Amino acid sequence: MPSRQFSLPQQDCVDCPIRHRAVCARCESDELEHLEAIKYYRKYEAGQTIIWAGDKMNFVASVVEGVASLTQTMEDGRRQMVGLLLPSDFLGRPNREVASYDVVATTDVMLCCFRRLPFQQLISDNAHISQRLLEMTLDELDAAREWMLLLGRKTAREKIASLLSIIARRDASLKELPSRGHVAFDLPLTREAMADYLGLTLETVSRQMSALKRDDVIHLGGKRQITIPDFDLLMNETGDDADGGML
Amino acid sequence: MPSRQFSLPQQDCVDCPIRHRAVCARCESDELEHLEAIKYYRKYEAGQTIIWAGDKMNFVASVVEGVASLTQTMEDGRRQMVGLLLPSDFLGRPNREVASYDVVATTDVMLCCFRRLPFQQLISDNAHISQRLLEMTLDELDAAREWMLLLGRKTAREKIASLLSIIARRDASLKELPSRGHVAFDLPLTREAMADYLGLTLETVSRQMSALKRDDVIHLGGKRQITIPDFDLLMNETGDDADGGML
DNA sequence: CGACATCTTGACTACAGTCAATACTAGTGG
DNA sequence: CCACTAGTATTGACTGTAGTCAAGATGTCG
Numbered sequence: 001m002p003s004r005q006f007s008l009p010q011q012d013c014v015d016c017p018i019r020h021r022a023v024c025a026r027c028e029s030d031e032l033e034h035l036e037a038i039k040y041y042r043k044y045e046a047g048q049t050i051i052w053a054g055d056k057m058n059f060v061a062s063v064v065e066g067v068a069s070l071t072q073t074m075e076d077g078r079r080q081m082v083g084l085l086l087p088s089d090f091l092g093r094p095n096r097e098v099a100s101y102d103v104v105a106t107t108d109v110m111l112c113c114f115r116r117l118p119f120q121q122l123i124s125d126n127a128h129i130s131q132r133l134l135e136m137t138l139d140e141l142d143a144a145r146e147w148m149l150l151l152g153r154k155t156a157r158e159k160i161a162s163l164l165s166i167i168a169r170r171d172a173s174l175k176e177l178p179s180r181g182h183v184a185f186d187l188p189l190t191r192e193a194m195a196d197y198l199g200l201t202l203e204t205v206s207r208q209m210s211a212l213k214r215d216d217v218i219h220l221g222g223k224r225q226i227t228i229p230d231f232d233l234l235m236n237e238t239g240d241d242a243d244g245g246m247l
Numbered sequence: 248m249p250s251r252q253f254s255l256p257q258q259d260c261v262d263c264p265i266r267h268r269a270v271c272a273r274c275e276s277d278e279l280e281h282l283e284a285i286k287y288y289r290k291y292e293a294g295q296t297i298i299w300a301g302d303k304m305n306f307v308a309s310v311v312e313g314v315a316s317l318t319q320t321m322e323d324g325r326r327q328m329v330g331l332l333l334p335s336d337f338l339g340r341p342n343r344e345v346a347s348y349d350v351v352a353t354t355d356v357m358l359c360c361f362r363r364l365p366f367q368q369l370i371s372d373n374a375h376i377s378q379r380l381l382e383m384t385l386d387e388l389d390a391a392r393e394w395m396l397l398l399g400r401k402t403a404r405e406k407i408a409s410l411l412s413i414i415a416r417r418d419a420s421l422k423e424l425p426s427r428g429h430v431a432f433d434l435p436l437t438r439e440a441m442a443d444y445l446g447l448t449l450e451t452v453s454r455q456m457s458a459l460k461r462d463d464v465i466h467l468g469g470k471r472q473i474t475i476p477d478f479d480l481l482m483n484e485t486g487d488d489a490d491g492g493m494l
Numbered sequence: 495c496g497a498c499a500t501c502t503t504g505a506c507t508a509c510a511g512t513c514a515a516t517a518c519t520a521g522t523g524g
Numbered sequence: 525c526c527a528c529t530a531g532t533a534t535t536g537a538c539t540g541t542a543g544t545c546a547a548g549a550t551g552t553c554g
Contacts, residue, residue, distance in 0.1 A: 072396045074486055080399040082392035093385055100389060127374065134381045138340055141384060142347060144391040145329035149319045151398035152327040152446025156510065191533060199399025204510055206534055223519085223533065241322055403542065438501060451542055453502055470501065470551080 011041065016112070021088035022062040023136065026128040034126070038118040044068075044105040050091075051103040059113040060092030066109035067188045070101040071196060081196040083140070086170065090136055094120050107188050151199045154239055159198040160208045161237035164218065168228060183228045212237070258288065263359070268335035269309040270383065273375040281373070285365040291315075291352040297338075298350040306360040307339030313356035314435050317348040318443060328443040330387070333417065337383055341367045354435050398446045401486050406445040407455045408484035411465065415475060430475045459484070 013019060013032045024035055041064070044050050050068060051057060063085045070083035082101060085091060091103065091111065114122075123130045150162055167187065172179035187194075191209075195202040212218045217234055219227040228234050260266060260279045271282055288311070291297050297315060298304060310332045317330035329348060332338060338350065338358065361369075370377045397409055414434065419426035434441075438456075442449040459465045464481055466474040475481050 070392070072392065074396070074400065075488055076486075078400040078486075080396040082395045095382070101392070124374065124378065127371065127377070130374070130377060130381060131371065134377060134384065135342070137381065137384045137388060141388050141391060144388060144395065145317070145319065145348070148329045148391065148395060148398055149321070149327040151395055153321065153325040190531095201511055202533080203512080203535085207510090210534070239321055239323075239325075437499095448543055449501080450503085450544080454542090457502070 016064070018062060018064055018088040018112075022112075023090050023129060023133050024062070026132045027126075028128070031126060031128060034122060035114065038114050038122075040113050042111045042113055044109045044111070046105055046107050046109075048105045049102060050105055050109070050111075051099045053099055053102050055099045056097055057092055057099050058116050060090070060094060060116055060119055061111040061113040063087050063089045063091065064110040064112050067106040068109050069104050069106050069193065069196075071104060072101055079196050080199060081193070082144070084197070087174075089140075090133065092116070094123055094133075106193060156198075156200055156204050156208050157211065157237060158239040159200065160194070160205065160212065161217070161234055162240070163194060163198060164212075164226065164228070165231075165234055165238055168226075168231070168234070180231045183231050185226055187224045187226050263311070265309060265311055265335040265359075269359075270337050270376060270380050271309070273379045274373075275375070278373060278375060281369060282361065285361050285369075287360050289358045289360055291356045291358070293352055293354050293356075295352045296349060297352055297356070297358075298346045300346055300349050302346045303344055304339055304346050305363050307337070307341060307363055307366055308358040308360040310334050310336045310338060311357040311359050314353040315356050316351050316353050316440065316443075318351060319348055326443050327446060328440070329391075331444070336387075337380065339363070341370055341380075353440060403445075403447055403451050403455050404458065404484060405486040406447065407441075407452065407459065408464070408481055409487070410441060410445060411473065411475070412478075412481055412485055415473075415478070415481070427478045430478050432473055434471045434473050 013024065013036055016022075019025070024032065027035065042061075044066075046066075053072070065087055068085040068091070069081050070085065071079055071081050073079045085103075092099075094116070097116075123133065150159055154162065164187075168183050168185055169179045171185040172183060177183075189197065191202045191205045194200075195205045198205065209218075209220075213220055216229065217237055219229065221227065260271065260283055263269075266272070271279065274282065289308075291313075300320070312334055315332040315338070316328050317332065318326055318328050320326045331353075332350075339346075341363070344363075370380065397406055401409065411434075415430050415432055416426045418432040419430060424430075436444070438449045438452050441447075442452045445452065456465075456467070460467055463476065464484060466476065468474065
């Protein structure tokens with residue numbers, strides 16, 4: 001099957017929606033010019049696999065729009081999502097040729113790609129890029145560890161509540177709305193993707209969603225439109241500290 | 248309770264056992280001098296808490312000897328280990344004052360500490376250190392994601408087998424022995440610590456250890472001395488690809 | 495030897511998984 | 525417009541793995 005990805009016309013970095021959060025956040029205008037020279041855009045449709053584990057990757061990229069997931073698969077088909085890539089998140093690893101995980105577009109996705117070798121060169125020359133990349137990697141590591149607590153110790157109900165609160169919160173921060181009181185958002189994941197994320201089966205996800213609805217913690221309009229009447233009520237179900245912890 | 252940690256006499260970096268794997272691995276001799284100026288050693292006894300989550304940390308450090316664990320605790324006492332620090336691993340996060348996790352010495356531990364502010368200065372000035380730190384952080388992220396697959400999708404038996412194979416392998420690499428065929432090593436973790444690592448209860452850990460013994464996958468001499476008659480047999484129990492995957 | 499940690503084993507329970515039937519939704523074509 | 529299909533989601537009945545509670549066993553150190 002031929003790839004459906006295609007290139008898009010060059011866009012100006014200064015207009016970029018992720019300009020101040022992505023790996024290029026700290027760059028000055030002359031540094032941006034170097035990046036402009038090696039960047040190109042690619043678009044993927046929802047459901048498309050961007051990279052298979054084991055593939056050779058000749059680029060790294062920032063997610064500009066949409067949601068993608070990193071997934072590990074065992075021989076017998078058991079799957080675990082190990083990362084969720086949102087706008088401004090970084091994809092790929094400098095100095096590594098081969099992808100470690102499957103990367104799948106959960107929604108339509110736009111990537112800002114950099115050819116890997118020139119990008120590696122930039123990293124060793126340019127402190128602003130490598131410092132920002134370090135910072136972002138440390139944040140991802142913190143998120144991965146938070147997730148390990150969820151996978152290892154939380155109940156199914158707590159897992160669902162935690163996932164909803166995470167998505168609600170980042171959705172709010174994107175729209176610059178407060179994440180308290182009444183909150184509404186679109187769920188960009190299928191029940192199966194939620195199950196892969198949470199280490200559950202899709203039946204258990206469905207059951208717990210129904211239970212949270214029955215208990216008026218969430219309301220559903222259609223399958224994907226979520227309304228949370230009281231954000232504190234949801235937070236009580238996550239098992240986390242009431243005050244949001246130290247992160 | 249007063250801290251039992253104490254400082255030790257200065258040691259020379261060139262004699263350091265982790266010289267070529269730690270955050271200082273890439274440093275030239277003049278760069279080492281800068282590190283020497285801000286470093287000091289600290290020793291902790293097995294069982295001692297090195298840092299509490301929420302504590303202010305005024306240093307970062309490399310583990311020189313011993314094993315320490317990073318643990319997250321929920322309000323109701325449920326605990327999940329989220330990191331295992333071995334010799335050469337890095338502790339602490341530049342640009343962060345407050346610790347995110349409890350750090351506990353599993354065995355006696357020796358740290359090579361750097362005062363945080365001067366170290367941050369070094370990172371922004373010195374590409375060798377920040378590049379090495381980025382590389383180590385990316386490795387830790389990969390390990391965390393491997394661990395997420397274990398927590399989310401593996402059975403209790405597979406979890407135990409995976410943990411034993413991980414410890415066996417790094418023990419072998421430390422002693423520069425092959426990790427195949429007949430292998431023997433000391434388990435540096437209690438049953439409870441294993442349970443915290445694997446997202447299980449200590450009873451389940453004990454039962455599965457007994458089961459693996461019954462099936463001749465492992466032999467026990469005392470509680471902590473593990474012998475593996477055939478490493479491939481153990482690998483078959485981990486649920487991982489036979490060929491060891493792409494990592 | 496006795497005291498305390500750690501570990502093992504047993505009986506029972508419960509939470510989430512499995513298998514299967516049914517419902518809902520959106521898209522396609524007659 | 526409706527019928528048909530395919531993908532997604534819900535619900536039910538049953539099973540099984542790991543958790544809970546509790547009693548003993550083993551090991552270590554004073």
